[in-house]
Amino acid sequence: MKYAALFSGGKDSSLALWKAYRLGLDIRYLVTVYPEEKYSYMFHRPNLHVVPDLADSLGMELVKIETPGEKEKELDDLKSGLGSLDVEGVITGAVASTYQMSRIEHMANELSLDLFAPLWNMDENELMSELLDNSFKIFIVSVSARGLDERWLGRKLNERTLEELKKLEKKYCINLSGEGGEYESVVLGGPMFHKEFKIGEIEKRWDGSRGELILKKIEVV
Amino acid sequence: MGRKEKNVQKARKLMEKPKQIRNIGTAAHIDHGKTTLSDNLIAGAGMMSEELAGTQLMLDFDEQEQERGITIDSANVSMVHDYEGDEYLINLIDTPGHVDFGGDVTRAMRAVDGVIIVVCAVEGIMPQTETVIRQALKEKVKPILFINKVDRLIKELNLGPEEMQQRFHKIIRNVDELIRKNSPEEFKGEWRLDVEGGNIAFGSALKNWAISFPYMKKEGISFKDIYAHIEEGKGRELVKKAPLHEVLLNQVIRHMPDPITAQEYRIPHIWRGDPESEIGRTMINCSEDGPTAMMVTKILIDEHAGEIAVGRLFGGKVKDGMELHIDDQPKKNRAQQVSLSVGADRIPVDEIKAGNVVAIGGLRDAIAGSTVSSIDEVVPFEEMKHFSEPVVTKAVEAKNTADLPKLIEVLRSVAKADPSIDIKIDQETGEHLISGMGELHLEITEHRIQEEHGVPITSSEPIVVYRESVEHEGGTFVGISPNRHNRFFFDIEPLEDEIVKAIDQGDISVHGKIKNKNELAKDLRELGFDKDESKNFISFTEDNVLLNMTKGIQYLNETMELIEQGFEEVCEEGPLAREPCKGVKVKLVNAKLHEDTIHRGPAQVIPAVKNAIYGAMCQAERILLEPKQKVFIDIPSDLMGNVNVEIQQRRGDVIDMQQEGSDSQIVAKCPVAEMFGFSGDIRSATGGKALWSTEHAGFEKVPNSLISEVVREIRERKGLKPEPFGESHYAD
Numbered sequence: 017m018k019y020a021a022l023f024s025g026g027k028d029s030s031l032a033l034w035k036a037y038r039l040g041l042d043i044r045y046l047v048t049v050y051p052e053e054k055y056s057y058m059f060h061r062p063n064l065h066v067v068p069d070l071a072d073s074l075g076m077e078l079v080k081i082e083t084p085g086e087k088e089k090e091l092d093d094l095k096s097g098l099g100s101l102d103v104e105g106v107i108t109g110a111v112a113s114t115y116q117m118s119r120i121e122h123m124a125n126e127l128s129l130d131l132f133a134p135l136w137n138m139d140e141n142e143l144m145s146e147l148l149d150n151s152f153k154i155f156i157v158s159v160s161a162r163g164l165d166e167r168w169l170g171r172k173l174n175e176r177t178l179e180e181l182k183k184l185e186k187k188y189c190i191n192l193s194g195e196g197g198e199y200e201s202v203v204l205g206g207p208m209f210h211k212e213f214k215i216g217e218i219e220k221r222w223d224g225s226r227g228e229l230i231l232k233k234i235e236v237v
Numbered sequence: 238m239g240r241k242e243k244n245v246q247k248a249r250k251l252m253e254k255p256k257q258i259r260n261i262g263t264a265a266h267i268d269h270g271k272t273t274l275s276d277n278l279i280a281g282a283g284m285m286s287e288e289l290a291g292t293q294l295m296l297d298f299d300e301q302e303q304e305r306g307i308t309i310d311s312a313n314v315s316m317v318h319d320y321e322g323d324e325y326l327i328n329l330i331d332t333p334g335h336v337d338f339g340g341d342v343t344r345a346m347r348a349v350d351g352v353i354i355v356v357c358a359v360e361g362i363m364p365q366t367e368t369v370i371r372q373a374l375k376e377k378v379k380p381i382l383f384i385n386k387v388d389r390l391i392k393e394l395n396l397g398p399e400e401m402q403q404r405f406h407k408i409i410r411n412v413d414e415l416i417r418k419n420s421p422e423e424f425k426g427e428w429r430l431d432v433e434g435g436n437i438a439f440g441s442a443l444k445n446w447a448i449s450f451p452y453m454k455k456e457g458i459s460f461k462d463i464y465a466h467i468e469e470g471k472g473r474e475l476v477k478k479a480p481l482h483e484v485l486l487n488q489v490i491r492h493m494p495d496p497i498t499a500q501e502y503r504i505p506h507i508w509r510g511d512p513e514s515e516i517g518r519t520m521i522n523c524s525e526d527g528p529t530a531m532m533v534t535k536i537l538i539d540e541h542a543g544e545i546a547v548g549r550l551f552g553g554k555v556k557d558g559m560e561l562h563i564d565d566q567p568k569k570n571r572a573q574q575v576s577l578s579v580g581a582d583r584i585p586v587d588e589i590k591a592g593n594v595v596a597i598g599g600l601r602d603a604i605a606g607s608t609v610s611s612i613d614e615v616v617p618f619e620e621m622k623h624f625s626e627p628v629v630t631k632a633v634e635a636k637n638t639a640d641l642p643k644l645i646e647v648l649r650s651v652a653k654a655d656p657s658i659d660i661k662i663d664q665e666t667g668e669h670l671i672s673g674m675g676e677l678h679l680e681i682t683e684h685r686i687q688e689e690h691g692v693p694i695t696s697s698e699p700i701v702v703y704r705e706s707v708e709h710e711g712g713t714f715v716g717i718s719p720n721r722h723n724r725f726f727f728d729i730e731p732l733e734d735e736i737v738k739a740i741d742q743g744d745i746s747v748h749g750k751i752k753n754k755n756e757l758a759k760d761l762r763e764l765g766f767d768k769d770e771s772k773n774f775i776s777f778t779e780d781n782v783l784l785n786m787t788k789g790i791q792y793l794n795e796t797m798e799l800i801e802q803g804f805e806e807v808c809e810e811g812p813l814a815r816e817p818c819k820g821v822k823v824k825l826v827n828a829k830l831h832e833d834t835i836h837r838g839p840a841q842v843i844p845a846v847k848n849a850i851y852g853a854m855c856q857a858e859r860i861l862l863e864p865k866q867k868v869f870i871d872i873p874s875d876l877m878g879n880v881n882v883e884i885q886q887r888r889g890d891v892i893d894m895q896q897e898g899s900d901s902q903i904v905a906k907c908p909v910a911e912m913f914g915f916s917g918d919i920r921s922a923t924g925g926k927a928l929w930s931t932e933h934a935g936f937e938k939v940p941n942s943l944i945s946e947v948v949r950e951i952r953e954r955k956g957l958k959p960e961p962f963g964e965s966h967y968a969d
Contacts, residue, residue, distance in 0.1 A: 115833040160719030161840035189839040196835045197720030224966060225844050226719040 017130060020045040020079070020098060021107040022120075025067045027147055027154045027173075028109035028135060028193070030203040033074075034150070035134040036107045037208060044103055046076045049094055052084050062158045062228045063202050066213075069234060073209045095123050105130035111138055112195040140192040144178055153205035153212060160226030161198035163188035168199065169220050169229040204234060212237045245584050247317045248577060251326035255496045255523050255592035259489055260549065262330040262345050264373060265355035266363035268928065270385040274355055274442035274481075275329060279314055281445075281482025315577045315594070318486040325490050328594040330534070344534040344605055346376045347507060347618070348549035348594060350500075351493030353485065354412060357386045358404065358439065359394065360902075362411045364867060364932050370412070374419040374428075377503050381492050382412050382430055383447065383485060384439035391467045394898055398464040409437060423502065436492045438484055446475040447484040496592030497523040500551060508551075510616030519552035525590040529553035529561065529611035532618045533603045536654040537596070538689065542574060544650065545583070546600040546609070553611060555595060556588040561609050564617045566602040573599035604653045627659045627672035628864035628909050628933065630700045631679050633686070634668050636693040641667055647690040651682060658682055672702060675866070675931065676913055701910040703951065704819035704862040704936050705811030707731055711857030713826055716849025716967065718841035725800070725846050726827035729853040732782055732820040733765035740780040741935070747777035770824075776801050778808035781821045792830045792837070799839050800825065803846030812851040813859045813961045814951040819936060823850055852967030859961075861944050862936035864909040867892070870919070871928040874901040879922045887911035888940075906934055 021036065023029045023046040036043055048067050071078035079101065083093035098106060106129045110117045117136060124131040135143060147154060154173040159165070163184040171177055184190050190198045205212030216233030251257050265271040315328045330345045346352070352373045356366055373380055384405060390396045396404065413430040420428050430437055432450050440447030448463065456478065466475050500523045504512070511517050519527025530552035537545040555561075560569040576583040576596045589595045603609060608617040635644040645662055648669055652660045659672040673679045676699050686692055710730040717724050739745045739760070751757055758771040775783040775797065783804045787793060808818045831837050868889070870880055874896055880903055884891055889907035896902075912931070919927050939947055949959045 112835050113833050115831070115836070160721070162719070162844045163840060188843075191835060191838065196838045196841060197722065198840055225848065 017105050018042050018044045018103045019105040019107050019130075019132065020047050020101055020103045021076075022047050022049075022109065023067070023071070023078075024048060024109075025063065025070050025202050026109075027152060027201045027203055028111055028143075030109070030152060030206060031143070031147055032107055032109035032132075032134050034206065034208055036132055041105075041107070041132065043107070044077065045079045045101060046071050046074070047079045047081060047094075047098065047101075047106075049090065049097075050080055050082045051090055052082075062200060063231050066202065066231055066234050069213065070203070070209075073211050073213070075208075075210060091119055091123060095127065098123070098129070099127050103129070105132055107132045107134075109133075109135055111135045111140075111143065111193060112191070140195070143193050144173075148174065148178065150207050151205075152203050152207070154201045154203050155215065156199050156229075157202050157231065158200040158226070158228035159198065161188065161190045161196070162225075163190060164199060166220065166222045166227055169222075169227055170215065170218060173201065200228075202231065205237075244317045247324055248315050248326055248584070249586055251317065251324060252315075252577065252586070252589060252593050254326075255590070257323060257325045258328065258496055258592050259325060259351065259493050260328045260330075260349045260496060260499075260592075260594055261351045261353065261489055261493055262349040262373075262378070263353045263355055264346075264369035266357070266360070266365040266369075266930070268930070269355050269357040269360065269363070269366075270442045271355045274353070274383065274385065274485075275314070277442055277445050278329065278482045278485060279316055281480060281486075318482070318490065320487055320490045325486075326593075327486060327489060330594065343372055346372050346378050347532060348534045349378055350496060350503065351379045351381065351489065353383050353489070354380050355383050355385050355442075356408055356412065358384050358408070359386055359389050360871070361404075361408055362415075363869065365930075366412070367415055368932075370415045371419050374416065374421060377421050377424075377499075377506050379424075379428055379493055379499075380412075380416055381436040381488055382409065382438070383442075384408055384437070385442050387439050387463075388441045388444060388467050391464060398460045401464065402460055405439060421506075434492075436488060438488060440475075440479070440481060440484070442481060444476065445481045446479050447481040448475075448479045449484055449488065452479060452484060500592070504551065508616065508618050516552060516610065516612065516615060519591070523592045524552060525554050527553050528615070529555055529559070529609070530591075530615065531555065531595065531597075531609040533600070533605055533607040533609060535605050536603065538650065538654055539598075542598045544601065544603075544653070545574075545596050545598050546603045546607070547578065547594070547596045548609070550589060550591050550593050550595050552591045554588055554590045555597060559611065561600065561611060562613050562615065563600060563602040564608040564615070568602070570600045570602055572597050605656045626933075627657065627674060628702050629675055629679060630670050630672040630702055631683070632668050632670055632697040632700075633683065633694045634696075636695055638667075640692050643690075644669070644686075644692050644694065647686055647692050650690070651685060655682070674933065675909070677916075699913055700954070701864060701908075703814065703816040703864075703939075703947070705813050705816050705854075706818060706820050706860050706862055707854050707857035708860050709857060711853055711855075714849055714853035714856055714964075714967070716845040716847070716852065718837070718845040720831075720836060720841055722831035722836050723841055723845055724827075724829040725825065725842075725849045727846075727849040727853040728786075728824040728826050729850065729857040730822050730824075731857075732780065732822040734820075735764040736761065736766070736782070737780045737820040739764055740777070747779060775825075776804070778805045779817065779819065781808045781818050781823065784822070784824045786824050786826050787828060790828050790830070792832065792834075793828055795834070796828075796830060796837055796842055799837075799842040800846050802839070803843040804850065806843065807847055807850045807854075811859070812854050813861055814948045815955060815957065816861070816951065819862060821854070823853075848967040851962075852964055855964035855967065861939040861947060863939045863947075865906055865934040865937050866909050866912055866931040867934045868903075868905045868907055868912070868915075869930050869932070870903045870905070872901055872903070872923055873926055874899055876923045876926060877901050877903065880919070880927065883915070883919055883922050887915070908937075908939075 019041050021033045021043055050064055068078055081094055081097035083090040106124055108120050110133055156168050156171050159168045181192055185192050213234040214237050215231060216235045219230040219232055221228050263271045263275055315326060318325050318327055330349055354370060390401050409430055416428055435449045435451040438447045438449045501521055504520045512521060516528045516530055520530050531548050531550045533546045533548040535547045539545050555572055555575050557573060557575050559572045561572055562569055574585055575589055576585045578596050583596050608615055635641050648660045652658050657674055661670040663669055671682060683696055686694055707729055713726050713728050715724050715726050740747055761771040770784055773784045773786050775785050804823055811818045872880055884905045887907045888911050889905045891903060891905045893904040948961060952959055
């Protein structure tokens with residue numbers, strides 16, 4: 017069975033992809049949605065421009081789907097994009113958002129696609145450990161939650177930062193894996209990467225309660 | 238056996254007979270002679286040597302109290318008095334007159350059933366006289382009147398007998414009017430001053446005589462006679478004819494209720510549990526058979542015995558070794574050294590029964606205000622209403638780092654003993670904050686820490702505690718969650734003055750669970766809310782209120798707790814200078830929420846709500862409120878000019894000025910911030926001839942011309958950037 021993997025370049029879609037790969041699924045495409053709307057309910061946005069490089073390093077064909085990104089309408093765009101591909105299944109990195117999951121499920125049903133969601137309802141602690149244990153190179157590229165300040169932008173996720181996140185989880189009830197939109201990440205290296213990247217030129221944007229790090233350039237290590 | 242020892246023996250017997258017990262207090266404006274009165278009553282009753290009375294101020298046993306000549310702690314003492322062939326045990330609680338210690342007065346009132354209102358004949362009714370009368374009646378404590386310092390009318394003011402009589406009538410009329418106005422419904426008309434009935438006395442506590450109108454009639458003494466006695470310096474004869482303790486204690490026994498009578502109507506008023514429950518019935522009947530129920534009014538620190546809890550035993554009994562529950566504390570405490578108090582001494586007793594005032598050691602978890610019982614989960618006594626709140630703060634540090642842990646202990650213990658002291662402990666910096674009612678209150682607390690507890694400290698200059706509020710109604714402001722998926726729309730306006738007042742006075746209780754929402758809605762409507770507002774009440778944080786004016790918004794109910802938390806955080810730290818908010822009405826008018834719970838957790842909702850409220854406060858124009866004090870100054874008239882200058886220099890307003898012979902009284906209102914150092918300045922400005930006292934006068938707006946300067950000072954002190962954020966900071 018041929019699969020397409022929904023891919024944003026963040027940690028969850030990267031981990032889901034890898035889990036599928038290890039199980040021997042036949043993954044043909046990485047599918048990335050490019051919403052115009054800045055704050056999509058469904059899709060990640062910052063730094064999508066590095067996704068082609070990542071896909072290249074993963075040795076996968078990338079399918080770009082552009083959408084104005086209005087609520088609900090963005091799904092239609094994804095649906096028609098997926099529908100045109102020669103696949104029988106779709107892989108998602110959804111973990112805890114019922115909103116995302118129920119919509120993807122619905123779409124997969126309509127397209128008669130098999131849905132593979134290896135991270136669904138996974139415990140955040142486990143998820144984070146699995147990422148670190150398998151040497152995913154994860155950087156935080158946006159934060160939007162009380163307790164996460166500007167200093168978090170560009171930090172690498174490792175044992176130390178994880179401990180800090182755990183403290184914030186206790187103090188401010190943030191979700192450890194950022195499922196409530198607390199932070200977003202980009203993966204610049206890991207088990208499936210043929211070549212890894214490092215952060216080159218950057219730009220930080222901060223507006224008081226949230227901010228993002230724009231990767232102007234990533235460089236092959 | 239000396240007289241005192243005999244009396245101690247009698248007291249031990251009498252405490253078994255509630256009908257022969259009276260629990261009373263004295264209350265007055267500062268310096269009207271309350272403590273001298275108490276001392277002479279005690280001496281007269283044979284609890285201290287008669288010669289010392291009048292000078293020793295036995296109840297002021299705190300070293301500082303004696304130094305300063307004012308009462309800081311309310312002390313308590315038991316004494317025995319003969320009346321018409323029977324002996325009675327009178328438990329007397331002396332309350333402080335200085336308003337800085339107002340919390341103590343309120344608590345003392347709860348423990349007593351009757352109060353002697355002491356009014357100085359020269360000064361007449363003073364603001365605090367009014368306050369204490371109101372407090373007493375609110376607790377259903379029955380008042381009688383003693384007009385003190387009568388000899389000064391003649392010797393210093395040179396009044397004639399006619400004028401003297403007129404003055405008495407004026408005081409009696411005024412006090413009676415206050416009683417009439419504030420009496421509980423059931424006692425309106427009954428609790429009145431009655432010249433013929435004998436619940437009024439006049440005299441001199443210092444010179445140890447007192448006389449009542451019926452007594453004058455009975456003994457055939459006229460005003461002229463009294464006048465002549467004083468004028469001719471025959472005070473001694475008056476003492477023989479009409480000894481203070483005889484006359485006053487007779488009145489106390491005749492006019493004040495015994496605990497059995499009093500508890501029947503006071504318990505349902507001061508305790509909100511079920512009156513039909515076992516403990517309810519025990520207290521209402523003042524019965525010794527049944528669960529123990531006591532309210533702690535004070536914690537004394539004894540050098541040897543440690544913390545001693547003093548309070549009124551309303552039901553059951555207490556004996557050594559008893560395991561007692563302290564309202565919300567998880568562990569039981571074991572009672573030790575159960576005793577009666579006689580001044581600074583405590584007389585150990587085997588067992589003490591309902592209706593008495595008792596001192597108990599070993600109740601480590603108790604603080605002033607605790608409910609103590611032999612059974613678990615007793616409904617606590619109604620939260621006591623404070624009429625003043627801490628307005629001045631100092632940062633204190635241990636001089637020697639080795640004392641750090643001890644200082645924390647000591648601060649906790651100081652706060653336990655005096656709940657009107659607020660402490661904030663900062664383990665990290667070691668700089669702790671203590672807040673109190675005024676500069677004097679803090680000075681005394683510091684003295685206690687250093688001298689009584691032996692921890693040398695350094696302290697900062699006193700800092701005034703401000704409040705933040707808004708000027709007028711503002712427009713709707715929207716706050717967006719960091720993940721952009723949730724929006725909250727708020728309107729802000731000043732809370733109605735009437736409601737703020739009702740909360741500050743304790744007429745509306747804002748702590749703990751709201752018992753009856755409908756009743757609260759009705760109260761709020763009567764005080765100025767419209768129907769919608771009163772229906773949509775969500776919660777209070779001090780005297781700020783959160784209303785939910787929205788209808789039918791999905792997921793809002795499950796988010797409300799987080800919205801309340803955001804509201805609370807704003808109320809604790811306002812937008813101008815992170816000072817607490819006061820009198821702000823916060824209305825949620827709309828909300829848009831993400832349907833996924835995970836996208837509207839605390840880290841999203843709380844900052845969005847806070848930004849929305851802060852922003853809306855900007856639109857409603859942020860203002861700063863400062864605490865004010867009324868200052869009462871008595872001075873020789875020729876020095877009035879000097880005093881006026883002092884007041885002007887302190888942004889003060891003179892509210893009232895009165896001249897009586899060569900004496901004048903000035904009443905002014907000044908910002909607390911300007912009152913630091915007043916003590917020394919007024920002394921030098923008047924050559925030490927000014928007598929003064931202060932009273933908390935609430936919060937008022939800082940003049941516009943000063944706001945930004947004050948805000949900057951506070952912010953810099955707190956290590957914030959000097960300018961507060963503008964509205965745009967809280968927007969999108």
